[in-house]
Structure formats: structure tokens, C-alpha cells
Amino acid sequence: xxxxxxxxxxxxxxxxxxxxxxxxxxxxxxxxxxxxxxxxxxxxxxxxxxxxxxxxxxxxxxxxxxxxxxxxxxxxxxxxxxxxxxxxxxxxxxxxxxxxxxxxxxxxxxxxxxxxxxxxxxxxxxxxxxxxxxxxxxxxxxxxxxxxxxxxxxxxxxxxxxxxxxxxxxxxxxxxxxxxxxxxxxxxxxxxxxxxxxxxxxxxxxxxxxxxxxxxxxxxxxxxxxxxxxxxxxxxxxxxxxxxxxxxxxxxxxxxxxxxxxxxxxxxxxxxxxxxxxxxxxxxxxxxxxxxxxxxxxxxxxxxxxxxxxxxxxxxxxxxxxxxxxxxxxxxxxxxxxxxxxxxxxxxxxxxxxxxxxxxxxxxxxxxxxxxxxxxxxxxxx
Ligand SMILES: Cc1ncc(COP(=O)(O)O)c(C=O)c1O
Numbered sequence: 464x465x466x467x468x469x470x471x472x473x474x475x476x477x478x479x480x481x482x483x484x485x486x487x488x489x490x491x492x493x494x495x496x497x498x499x500x501x502x503x504x505x506x507x508x509x510x511x512x513x514x515x516x517x518x519x520x521x522x523x524x525x526x527x528x529x530x531x532x533x534x535x536x537x538x539x540x541x542x543x544x545x546x547x548x549x550x551x552x553x554x555x556x557x558x559x560x561x562x563x564x565x566x567x568x569x570x571x572x573x574x575x576x577x578x579x580x581x582x583x584x585x586x587x588x589x590x591x592x593x594x595x596x597x598x599x600x601x602x603x604x605x606x607x608x609x610x611x612x613x614x615x616x617x618x619x620x621x622x623x624x625x626x627x628x629x630x631x632x633x634x635x636x637x638x639x640x641x642x643x644x645x646x647x648x649x650x651x652x653x654x655x656x657x658x659x660x661x662x663x664x665x666x667x668x669x670x671x672x673x674x675x676x677x678x679x680x681x682x683x684x685x686x687x688x689x690x691x692x693x694x695x696x697x698x699x700x701x702x703x704x705x706x707x708x709x710x711x712x713x714x715x716x717x718x719x720x721x722x723x724x725x726x727x728x729x730x731x732x733x734x735x736x737x738x739x740x741x742x743x744x745x746x747x748x749x750x751x752x753x754x755x756x757x758x759x760x761x762x763x764x765x766x767x768x769x770x771x772x773x774x775x776x777x778x779x780x781x782x783x784x785x786x787x788x789x790x791x792x793x794x795x796x797x798x799x800x801x802x803x804x805x806x807x808x809x810x811x812x813x814x815x816x817x818x819x820x821x822x823x824x825x826x827x828x829x830x831x832x833x834x835x836x837x838x839x840x841x842x843x844x845x
Contacts, residue, residue, distance in 0.1 A: 473798060480507030483822045485804070493798075494826055497806040501642065501674045501781070501817040504702030505745040509821075512705055515741030516734065525732045534736040541743050542713075546683045548697070551713040552720065555731030559673035559700035560588025562710040563636065565725050566696040567592040570634035570667035573718055578611035578631040580623055584644030584809065585614070587636060587671055596636055598644070617647065620656040627664045634667040634695075635660070639675035639685025645808035646776045646783025646815060651689045658692050670694035673710070674781070677702035678746050678820050681756025681779030688778055702820075707738030751820040755779035762816075762827045769831070771838030782816040783808060786838070790814045793837050801833035 475493065479486040483506060485493040495503065505512055519534075526532065535555065543549035556562055571577055581587065581596035588594060594603055595612045611631060615622045626632065635657055641647040661668040670692075675685035676699045686692045695717065700710035711730075729735070746752060759779035766775045766784055774785040786793060790812050797803040806815035818827070 473804070475798065475804075482506040482509075483819045483826050491802060493802045493804055494829065495804050496816050496818040496822075496827075496830055497804045498702075498817050498819055499706070500806070501679060501701045502704075502706055503819045504677050504679070505705050505742050505749075505751065506819040506821045507706075509705070509741070509745055511745050511748075512738065512741035515737045515744070516707065519734055519737030522733070524734045525729075527728055528726070528731060532731060532733060532736070534733055534740065535731045538736045538739050538743075541740065545743055545747060546713070547687065548713050550716050551697075552716070552718070553711055553713060554725055555709065555711040555735070556727050557708045557729050557735070558588070558710045559671075559698065560590040560593045561727075561730075562673060562698035562700050562712050563587045563593040563596075563669070563671060564590050566669045566671075566698045566712050567596070567634065567636070569696060569712070569714065569718060569725065570669060572724065574633040574665065574667060576631050576633035578613070579633060580626055580635045581612070581614050582617045582637055583614055584617055584641050584647055585636070585638060585671075586641070586643035587638075588673075617641075618650065618653050620653065620660070623657065624660055627660055627666055632664070632666050634669050636669040636671055639670055639672045640680060640778065640781055642674035642781070642815070642817075643809055645785075645810050645813040646781060648685075648776055648778065649689075654686060654689045654692050658694075661695070667695040669696045669698065671698050673698055673700045674817075677742070678752040678755050679779060679781045679817070680777070681752060681759055683752060685778060685781070703742060704735065704738045705742050707735055709735040709739050746820070749821055752779075755820045758822065758824060758827060761824070762831065765828075765831050766834075769835050769838060772834075777816075780816065780818055780820060780822070784814040784816065784834075785810075786812045786814065788812060788841070793834070793841060796837050796841065797830075797833060801829075801837075803830055803833055805830075 476488045477485040478488050539553040585598050587596050595607045595609045670686045672684045695715045697713040763775050776783045808815045
């Protein structure tokens, strides 16, 4: 059987990984500044994380949500403390799209409305409601398209208010920082304005922190860069499990739970919770949120000084770099000659950096040196 060929692949076969380093099947070392789409938060194969998962597997790996699973409760407790949302409830699932799907359903149940608003450049996943709120017509199948879902211009509060006033809006979904869209940071005025509209018109504000959460931006969640924003629902995945598939939503105390309202077979299983606990413990013990804030600010300062770079955006270790040329050939050169992985974004001149949160300065600096060299010698491809 062959694989369904949907992924353009980097011609590298990683077989081993540690921290921010990868090794391919030829023994070549690579620096990983992408973490497989922002997933590697506490570093590849972190010993504490590995032990947590191994120990759990030796005890019990899985049982469904039909029995008591105490590690779910202790995970919720720890997540509440570290995220600053101790009064919210946790529902666990397995991926970012699934987290958003549950967030959307919950907002719709609570408001008894069906319409949603999302924003240009946004990405919320590939499942039915999540993809219908994603700004990429190529991945929306005819069965996903919905007339009551609207993608409005990024930053346009007036358009949001007008649409909400038309009625039938259950929720507004926005990324803490847009990832696939090229690391676009919402202005404090935009986020605050959305929160106010949501409150005034009884619409649920969903913060999609799938990519920007878990310390990635130098705060636990990216929206915490803006004062006094309290979303109704926060969706999470990626960095949450450091590679183990786990996602979830944080739900404000205003929502009422009832048996069967949401559900999943795999979500919140023992192994997933152990992986999640391992991640939170490393983030806390190694002060990784601060490391992300400090190193991110430093690397952004350095990048801004490099000729050929026209814009640098982000917070912490979620960084978008706009070049004065096409980023594709530059990223290929980084892999081929300097053995450094970076990410792409929707616009073709953007490089996306999403390294492990425990990356070291000398590793980031080797990227700065490599990028400087490439930009000084490669032709400007507009
Ligand atoms: C902001 C955001 N939301 C949702 C998703 C979907 O997550 P998953 O691929 O785990 O379904 C992604 C994935 O890139 C994302 O970046």
C-alpha cells in the first residue's frame, strides 16, 4: 500500500532527537527551529518527559472516560495553576482541530445560535466547523462550507459589531497570535474590542491558543500579553504534549456541564495526561516561559539589524521574519548548507521560528549567523 500523497516533504529522515537537535539516518545533525509545527515545547526526548511517559506506560496506558482517571484531575489542577485559570474547567481531546470543534459546539449549545465569526489569515484546523472558519478556500470541502460562518478582515471591529448586530452569532474565534497566517499579533485594542463586543451581545469569545499557548510566546497564553482579557473558551494542543497527541479546551465557569454534552474515546487517557504533566513540570522547573520571553526578545532585536530583513514580529519564541525576497530558497539553503529547520507561512517571503522553549542562545545565534550569510549572498527574488 502506498501513502496518500498530501505532504510536500523536506528531504531529511530524522531518526534521533535531543533538545533542539535532530539527527538524520546518515548521522547528520540538524538544529530544529520549527518543532514539527510548534509541537516540541520542552525539547525533543526531554529525560523527565520520557520518564513520565515510560512510567505511566508501565502502569496503565489507557482506559476510556468511563472510569475514574485521577491523573486527569491532577493535570487539570496543575494546568489551572500555571495558566492563571484555576477557576476554569478542562475538557481533554486529542488535537487542535478537535479542541476548536468542541469550543465551537460548546458556544453554540450555550447561546442556542449557529453563526461564528473568524478572521482573515486565520487557521483553526481541518475538521468541519474549524475548517469552515479557516481562511483558506482550498481546504474547505463543499460539505464544510457554511453561510452562517463569516471570515471578517483582521482588526476590523466595526465589521464584527455590524455582523453581530445582524443576529445569530454564537461566537468569535481568534488566534492568540496567528501562526500559519505569518505570526500576526492582534493589537491590544482589537482583542479588547472583541472581548467588549462579546460581552455586550452575549457572544462567546474563543481564543485559539493551539499554536501560541503553553509558554510559546513568553506568557502561558499569548492573549495574556493583553491586560484583562478573559476568553469564554481557550483551545489548546501542539506544545501541550511535546509530541504526544493531546488537546483540550479551558471553559469559563459560566458554562454548565451535563453528561454527554461533549465526549471522546481517547481524550484525557492516562498516557496523554502523563505526557501533559511531564510538559508542565518541565516548563515550571526549568522556568521555560521566562526563557522564551528573554531569548525571544534578544533574537528579535538581532534579527531586526540584518540587511534583507524587512519586518520581525511576534512574542517570545513565536517569531515571524519577513524577507525582502522569497523565503523558500533561503529556507532550503538553511537546511542544505547550515542544517537548520525553519517554518514557512502563508505569505511567501515569511520565515516562521517556533523552536523548543529550552533552546540555548548559542543555537539561536548560529541561525542568525547563517541567515546573515545567506541574505548577503543570495539574489533578491521578489
Ligand atoms: C492556531 C491553530 N489552530 C488549530 C490548529 C489545528 O491543530 P491540529 O493540526 O492539531 O488539528 C492549528 C494547526 O496548525 C493551529 O495552528
